[in-house]
Amino acid sequence: QQQVKQSPQSLIVQKGGISIINCAYENTAFDYFPWYQQFPGKGPALLIAIRPDVSEKKEGRFTISFNKSAKQFSLHIMDSQPGDSATYFCAARNTGFQKLVFGTGTRLLVSP
Amino acid sequence: SAVISQKPSRDICQRGTSLTIQCQVDSQVTMMFWYRQQPGQSLTLIATANQGSEATYESGFVIDKFPISRPNLTFSTLTVSNMSPEDSSIYLCSVAQGANEQFFGPGTRLTVL
Numbered sequence: 001q002q003q004v005k006q007s008p009q010s011l012i013v014q015k016g017g018i019s020i021i022n023c024a025y026e027n028t029a030f031d032y033f034p035w036y037q038q039f040p041g042k043g044p045a046l047l048i049a050i051r052p053d054v055s056e057k058k059e060g061r062f063t064i065s066f067n068k069s070a071k072q073f074s075l076h077i078m079d080s081q082p083g084d085s086a087t088y089f090c091a092a093r094n095t096g097f098q099k100l101v102f103g104t105g106t107r108l109l110v111s112p
Numbered sequence: 113s114a115v116i117s118q119k120p121s122r123d124i125c126q127r128g129t130s131l132t133i134q135c136q137v138d139s140q141v142t143m144m145f146w147y148r149q150q151p152g153q154s155l156t157l158i159a160t161a162n163q164g165s166e167a168t169y170e171s172g173f174v175i176d177k178f179p180i181s182r183p184n185l186t187f188s189t190l191t192v193s194n195m196s197p198e199d200s201s202i203y204l205c206s207v208a209q210g211a212n213e214q215f216f217g218p219g220t221r222l223t224v225l
Contacts, residue, residue: 036216043204046214049213089154089155098143099157102154105153
């Protein structure tokens with residue numbers, strides 16, 4: 001129930017294309033869903049986050065889509081750039097427990 | 113967002129020794145977390161450290177192996193004790209700020225020979 005399943009494991013997208021990473025969860029008590037971006041040798045950086053009372057949140061080229069009934073959420077990177085090449089982690093948290101549960105990560109490569 | 117620093121940034125240690133990792137935050141935070149990230153893997157929570165109380169450890173992690181101190185609202189340490197090669201990993205400090213946001217430090221890369 002505490003798992004967050006993430007796919008795909010790796011993704012190659014051409015420059016200018018759309019990168020899509022998907023996550024699914026089981027625990028309906030989760031009420032906060034962040035995405036983190038991690039470059040090699042660095043700690044994860046908070047990219048964008050959503051709460052289940054909205055279906056979509058957009059910040060620049062990054063959009064989270066949230067489907068509460070399906071218990072799924074996804075990250076869309078529009079106009080993907082080589083500088084977006086990194087590992088992306090979705091996560092979920094039950095605010096009452098304050099602990100983040102992380103997905104397994106997606107390694108994104110944006111080819112020039 | 114909180115600015116988090118960790119020391120050391122990396123270390124190579126001998127089997128059987130211990131290493132203490134420091135985490136410093138530029139603002140007062142209630143909740144601090146310690147994570148482990150094995151190469152190419154996701155993040156696993158080791159423990160939650162709140163100031164003024166004992167750390168809360170996750171399943172599979174024990175205080176004797178990973179003692180934690182939290183002397184004030186801006187600082188914490190994690191010790192990896194009696195190390196073995198299986199402890200080679202990245203150790204990350206994280207803090208919760210505001211109602212939801214959680215930020216990570218740059219990590220400490222540990223190699224145990």
